[in-house]
Amino acid sequence: MVRTSRTTRTRAAPAQTAAAPEGGAGVPGASDRDASLLDRDKIPSNTEVLTSADFSHNYSTNFLDAVNRKLPGVTLTDQTGNPFQRNLDYRGFVASPVQGTPQGIAVYQNGVRINESWGDVVNWDFIPEKAIDRVSLVPNNPVFGLNAIGGALSIQMKNGFTYQGVEGEAFGGSYGRVQGSVQAGGQKDNISAYAAFESAYDRGWRDYANSSHVNRMYVDVGARNDLTEFHVNFTGANNLLGNVAATPVQMLNQRWSSVYTWPQSTLLQLAFVNATLNHNFSDTWSFQGNAYFRGFRQSHVDGNGTDVEPCDDPTTLCIGNGLPVFGPVDGPATPNTLGTAFLGELDRNRVATNSFGGTAQLTNTDRLFGHDNHVVMGVSVDHGNTKFTASSELGTIDPNNLFVTGTGVFINQPDAGLSPVDLRATNTYTGVYLTDTFDVTNRFSVTAGGRFNYAQIELRDQTGTNDLLNSSNRFQRFNPVIGGTYKITPNLTAYAGYSEANRAPTPLELGCSDPNHPCMIDTFLVADPPLKQVVAHTVEAGLRGGWGRDARTGVLTWALGAFRTLSDDDIIQVTSPLGVNNFGFFQNAGQTLRQGIEAKLEYRYNSWNAYANYTYVDATYRSAITLSSPNNPNALTNDAGAQFVNVTPGDHIPGIPAHRFKAGVDYNVTEAWKVGADLNVVGSQWIIHDYTNQSPKVPAYSVVNLHTSYQITKNIEVFGLINNVFNQHYYLSGAFYQTGGFASATPGVTNLMAQLSDPRTFVPGMPLAAYAGIRAKF
Template sequence: MHLKQRLVRRLLPALIAEICAMHAGHALAADPQAGEPAEQQSATTNASRSANAVESVNPQRARREEALKAVSVTATRGGTADPSRTAATVSVVTSDDIDENNAKDVKDALKYEPGVEVRRSVYRPAGITGSTGRAGNEGINIRGLEGNQVLLLEDGVPLPQSYAFGSGSAGRGDYLNTDLYQRIEVLRGPTSALYGSDGLTGAVNFVTKDPSDLLAIYNKKTYFSLKAGYDSTDRSWGSTATAAFGGDVVQGMIALSGRHGHETDNKGDSNTLGASRSTPDPLTYNNRSALGKLVFKLTPHDTLKLTAETLSNANSSDGLSQLGGAYTWSGYTANGYVTGNEVNSNRVQLDYDHRDATNPYFQQLHASLYYRNASTRQTLDISGANASGATSSRSRTNDYGDNILGGSVVADSAFNTGVLQHKLTYGFDASVSHYSTASSAGSEWTSNADGYPEAFPKTTQTSLGAFVQDEIRWNKLSVVPGVRFDYYDMTPHPDATYESMSASSTKPTSTSTGNAVSPRLAILYEVSPAFVPYVQYAHGFRAPSAYQVNSFYNPAGSYGLYYQQVGNPNLKPETSNSVEVGLRGKLGVGHGQVNYSAAAFAGSYSNFIDSKVVGGSLTSATNPYTVQYVNYSKASIQGLEGKADWYVNDALEVKGGFAWIHGTETKDGVTSGLDTVPPLAVVLGVKYAPTERWFASADLTYNSRKSKSQMSSSSYFATPSYTILDLHAGVNITRHVSVTAGINNVFDRKYWVWNDVRGLADSDGAAKIDAYTAPGRNFNVAMKIDF
């Protein structure tokens, strides 16, 4: 397995580069007006940059015009769409936004999107069951839900699921590299009517760069860029090299990216060993990724695109906070505590696009075939000694594999019935996923054959879905009904060892099959461009995970404790029903223009899956303490959110937004605050760009305090309110050389981000609480050379 992964990581980028080189000579000899492929689905800010390169156009005005043309394919799935005519809350973060803020990862890229958060806990694992921070950028929180309840896509391909067991925790955000993205599309609200499972409360699609995006910058047949930067939050250096070529028939690109860094800084000041340590534990990481594409313009209407991507992220940490008597077991005190993490992902994707406005049956058709192989390996090695000088050690290794082979076909058909205009979007999805896990713990767990201890048996999941949505327009009124049907089947493949070890379980390994119908109805009325109200209802669902349906773990009285985890073949899918009322528009103000959107939403969520103690005692060998995943709770979430961009004139832009969310969760008839709901967030930004040579911007972020009445337990640490000021600036030294720099947390505030620290208790003490603080004042700088 590891030999195959090394071959893919090293040979695949080389093969892509060789193919690109073979075609580059033909591209250089072709007509200088490179044809844009049909699959290009957005008017990007790079296009405005290319316009500035050939004529004197104020960049701020060009940015405004491109913002007005901003499109989102995630919201409709059937091609481009103007967010001002979309009955949903949609945000688009462009590659220019990423570059101007020097966003080194997805958490940085989405930091100015109120109501959208990337959870990343401080890296501080504690013991053989402690996994705090090991998931890295764990996932994206939208409207108070996160993890596998939010659909994450890369070029339409689902990202691996999150998973946790013992000292291991596999997140989702570490499969991403922001340097490779042309845009990030964020859709708030249930998305199951178009995408199926996981879209309970929103979806995020990370769209990678295409050759045409790069070639449009200078309107040339070739493009090359080299970007390098430094970020003081983790003392990291990163660089990305990108090359593209293009002709009328063939276009190609390759991007190679890497970053080397250390632990993320905080505001702790106690650099000692043990529990009193508040400064971060030492950590070193190395991230590498490569993206290659070949695009073939088969006919004026048909395009074929081949994408290959590989990623490898690794880190190692020295857990100084667990030394000095902080971690003990069976009379031994830890004197060494080392963790390691390695995340690998390889993706191959083939896309076909047909676009022909004169076709009487369908005007757009997109077909995709993809394969992704992803894995996470996490290790823990502890050494220690007792009072007599004897030594001992403990170790853990957790492997998680998540592979998917799938495809989809989506088509658009436009037609009229009397006075009604229709845009029918329809299609189907099919995928086969394989999940696996394996754990070892030195001499504590012995295995006669491969397969145990596995937290759950190797599992194959088959998913099928079909959907149809019709946008019906009559004058200024749009009615959008849609529905989707999904079917899933999870089949476990336990080996003989797993079957033998789990024979005593009260829940034998079983197949799980289910289906779901997800309707959606939206109504939008364009009173005027400045006043476009809408309302929508949507249903969402999430199928149970393989490890929730089938799992077994029983250490058989290790260290005098008797406990087990068992599966639950009767799990139902989690579901949501959400209503949203919104208003958006664009209107002239003085010499400028304002684009705005606002929404009020309410959702009810049922059959939430969570672990629950279902019986037994830690001291009973015959009736051990038993934990099981069950449909344990339901939740209710309501909120308000809004955004506005005011282009005051050609040089000045003012933007702002807010998100207020309130959520409750009910377990066993007891209602309390929903911990994943963040406090009120407000952002305000000002950007000044009087010429194409330079810009300067300031962004203010406010989060209110987290009230204990909004928590599941009043014993949790309540994060105080904070206001953070960030400054960014950039200058084009020459036409081909630019520098961007930023200072974050200018006033060096000490603060905590609720979703990064939730679950931290007041009783944990000042040192540990300080260890969870966010970085203080920090800076970043980057230089880009392109031609």
């Protein structure tokens, strides 16, 4: 039986929402004895599952590559230029580590929603890959709570009951990559323990500021008897990541590894404690619950251009419309002592978040009217408290390498929208949910239910100088779900479902939604008009099936489905209408539509294992809206000098590739030696902020990766990978930027990089890279 579980998920779906591989436990339960387990053929959506074997470094070098390799509908985009900080795109919705990216996927670890309270970002680098037991991708269910408008990704970690033994691994390769890990687990009677530690260094392949230092750990201690199972686990991380981001296309044409401005780096730290409890009151009643604390710290520094320039009096510096760089607008001018240096700035921000919460859930499996019935009901509360600070320091740019050095002068001019920020944000999310899966016959099952979400978000200025930033926001909604599955034959199941889900604006979005006072995302926040919550309506239907029981005679599994999600009041990020460096704001964009088809096929026969999947995503705007689009060569200009475009229904949403195809094959040459290859094809996409689809697209690309492993002894294995074996040059994402270069502190000096006239900027894909490693298991 293929089963699913809701054992200890905080703000997650009940049993019907996640699937497990054949013979495996559900998600996110700690035990196969969990009474909330449910047959996967009763789930009215296209769930997908990866096991711990899929995250082996035999096939990929990190978590995101492993998810991208096998899951239909998933592709990776990149805004940071760092392999640990890419965006996961599923059906046109995103889970991203980048502040300011509108999030559409809820991500859970051991039942706790790990979208951070500030911005709903997902820090993939915090997840210890060795400790992953399985991952479920679940669309079409509102009971995952806020932000699951595009679906949910549930990560279940190992414990001493599910993993016994000791394993050590070391591997390295191109661009200075060195990585090591150790994991150990076991049980004695009713007590279990598990621990995993990982450390990695990657110099990066770009010219500057691209190195990554990753250190993370996971520990779990558990106990159980015939009726109860209890676990306490801890995740910790201390990571320093380089973020070189996009580079103008004209620079990339000259040197593929070039970097525009730097430094760009992010320090990320985590302390995350979670306790889970599963108790069976009887054969038909059970309790699942958890409680957690999560401490998150982030410090970001980013070298950029600036709007500071010499005043009419060249012995002074101004910002905005002739305003001093700091101090009162009628105060003394800012002295210009920088000679002929080119002007830039260092933007810094810090996020410190403490969040805690828990869930309590009951499951009942009593028969109803003589039919099997499965009821899950629960309540969850999640509270976060964030302190956000930000500042900008005037800098100078080295003309040889575009490195920005601070001058000690901090920009503080509220009338130009630039002043240090000290903000406290408090958010509390409460959810109450119930779902019921009723077997009408032994072939036909119906699921119905829903979740009520209530969000409270408070913003409070701590500087005492920006009272307009203070706000209290409330969002509430009931989201229903209904669906059914029908087992046409023992090997063929049809499913269909409808659901609604909502996403409340994040504190970051609420603090930056006024086009007249744009923000440096995510450095400066100002007063704002209110944003509406996003409401998504999803319809999904399809077929899934399989034939064969044993790889010796062949096992085939397949699925074919269609989906359609219409979102009301979608939130998007747009740039300042006046084209001010790095400034933008958030706004509701009316209705958007993401619809398409998914198909997958997997075949195992003797020594062969092959897979292929394809997804088509048609993502469009459905409302006529006017959007700010500076630096866009096709933008219009109004009397005030603001640049904009008029979006019409049917224009495609930028940054979402329509076609995604993946295929791979593995072959056991001998019992000890395995070889394999993977192909990843991603279709073209419109450049970010090209809302009217008039500029050339980001081109489609294809990448081939090879891997092999050899079992030297029972305990020792060596492995190797080659990524991008044909050394393809391709772009992961594109956007527009402000051309014109960087002004000198001396009038009359030609701007640095003024020769760059093409407003397109891209994040380049990694060239050919090779890695090798060794693994010992005992």
